[in-house]
Amino acid sequence: MDDVIVRVVETCVSHPSQWDAWTAGGRYLFLHYRRGFGTVEQHPDSDPDSWTAEAWETGLSRTVKEWNDGTDESTMTLTDFLTAAGLRLAPDADVSRR
Structure with a gap:
């Protein structure tokens, strides 16, 4: 898995x-x-409508x-989440809120 995060939107x-x-x-x-459970999911893009059963079936x-x-x-916190997930934030990453 590519583990360097370059853009994050809360x-x-x-x-x-x-x-x-x-x-x-x-x-x-x-x-x-949420409630002590952390997940990292990969999807085709950020539109939840693309996270279809077919997308899950095909990987x-x-x-x-x-x-x-x-x-x-x-x-x-984002920092704690990334550490727990084994991900790294790029030094010049774009971090923002929606």
Whole structure:
């Protein structure tokens, strides 16, 4: 997996913590953390309408990483999420909120 994130958009500023992210290799990743569960999903693009059953069946959409940290928390900083997911933020990454 391409693990360097070059662009991140925070899509929820409350609960749960979630972001749209793009890697240096051009992959789109959906980052989500809720009730102690973190997931990194790869999808064709950031439009949830493209995350179809066919995309999952053909591997265009897939779960890249998931974990349970044993808490019931629903918020996490981007830095902590990326560390837990084994991802790195590029030094010149574009980080914003929707």
